[in-house]
Amino acid sequence: DGGITQSPKYLFRKEGQNVTLSCEQNLNHDAMYWYRQDPGQGLRLIYYSQIVNDFQKGDIAEGYSVSREKKESFPLTVTSAQKNPTAFYLCASSIQQGAFNQPQHFGDGTRLSIL
Amino acid sequence: SQQGEEDPQALSIQEGENATMNCSYKTSINNLQWYRQNSGRGLVHLILIRSNEREKHSGRLRVTLDTSKKSSSLLITASRAADTASYFCATISGGYNKLIFGAGTRLAVHP
Numbered sequence: 703d704g705g706i707t708q709s710p711k712y713l714f715r716k717e718g719q720n721v722t723l724s725c726e727q728n729l730n731h732d733a734m735y736w737y738r739q740d741p742g743q744g745l746r747l748i749y750y751s752q753i754v755n756d757f758q759k760g761d762i763a764e765g766y767s768v769s770r771e772k773k774e775s776f777p778l779t780v781t782s783a784q785k786n787p788t789a790f791y792l793c794a795s796s797i798q799q800g801a802f803n804q805p806q807h808f809g810d811g812t813r814l815s816i817l
Numbered sequence: 818s819q820q821g822e823e824d825p826q827a828l829s830i831q832e833g834e835n836a837t838m839n840c841s842y843k844t845s846i847n848n849l850q851w852y853r854q855n856s857g858r859g860l861v862h863l864i865l866i867r868s869n870e871r872e873k874h875s876g877r878l879r880v881t882l883d884t885s886k887k888s889s890s891l892l893i894t895a896s897r898a899a900d901t902a903s904y905f906c907a908t909i910s911g912g913y914n915k916l917i918f919g920a921g922t923r924l925a926v927h928p
Contacts, residue, residue, distance in 0.1 A: 707860075737918075744905055745860075760915075792859055803848055803867060806851035806916060807858035 704729045707807035708793050714817045715780065715787060723778045723812045725793035732798050734776035735806065738762060739790040748791075751776055752798075780814060788815050823906060831927050836893040838922040840906035841886075847909045849889050850916065854903045863891075863904075892896045896926045906925055 706727045715741045727734065733752050737745035747760030751770040765784025770776050776795075780787045790813050794806040824839045839850070848867045852860040866873045866882045866889065873880045879892040893900055903923050907916040 708859075742920065743918075744920045746918075747915065750915065774878075794860075803865065805850060805862035805865055806860075807862070809900075810859045811857070813857075 706793055706795055706807055706809035708791075708812050710812060711810070713812055713814045715814060718782045719783050720779055721787075721791075721814065723780070723791055723814070725776045725778065725809060727776075727793075727795045727807075728774060729743035729795055729807060729808075730773070731807070732773070733795075733796045734764070734777045735794040736760075736768065736776070737792045737794065739792060739811075745792060748778065774812070790814075803814050813816055823904070823919045825922060826920070827925070829925045829927065830896060832896060832898055833842075834896055834926075835923055836896050836900070836926070838891045838904050838924070840889045840891070840917075840919055842889075842908050843887065844908075846884075850907045850909075851878075851880060851889075851891050851904045851908060852918075854905065854921070856902070856907075860905065866904045893924075894899045896924075898926050900924060901926045 709724045717806045736748040739745050746762050748766050749757055749760055749768045751757040754773050757768050757770050767779045790811050792811045793809045796806045797804045822841050837918045846868055850865045851863045853863050854860045864875050864880050866880050877894045882889045903921040905918050905921040
């Protein structure tokens with residue numbers, strides 16, 4: 703079955719540590735996205751990528767970094783500069799970034815907590 | 818920035834009743850989408866309504882869009898316990914598939 707796989711499901715970060723969240727899709731989608739969700743709130747866009755080797759900052763990119771070396775993969779690194787990283791992180795993809803009448807498909811998320 | 822605002826924040830109903838959730842937004846849009854999120858899971862796309870459409874149906878779901886009032890509603894008819902979830906509206910403005918989400922409505926359907 704095609705879909706988006708996020709791993710790990712739960713992740714714990716120590717002070718001063720960088721952690722990387724994995725997102726892999728086999729939907730052959732061009733565009734991929736990372737969102738952050740805090741309790742009782744909607745999703746906020748961290749980074750998005752329209753095509754391989756290209757990505758743009760979203761609304762809350764500070765303290766995060768991404769790479770897009772392969773079409774299928776869009777890992778997110780939460781750096782030590784992100785002072786409040788505890789949240790639920792969701793990865794999504796869509797057929798084309800510019801195709802604005804296409805839905806986004808989501809993974810099942812990674813819950814990041816501070817030790 | 819938050820474009821959509823859902824109302825109510827929480828809704829509790831009995832199985833078989835209808836559930837209505839509303840969404841208001843601030844700027845002009847290309848389309849408006851509704852998503853569902855079960856607890857601890859990712860979002861699932863339910864329905865997309867374009868800015869030139871006024872109503873759309875999908876199974877037990879009915880979505881309306883009023884661009885003059887910048888609002889949309891999602892109606893779930895004959896609700897089931899399995900409909901218990903959070904429901905989010907999301908809008909797209911401009912030429913990119915960049916969704917802006919509201920804070921969601923938490924729906925609880927009791928058997």
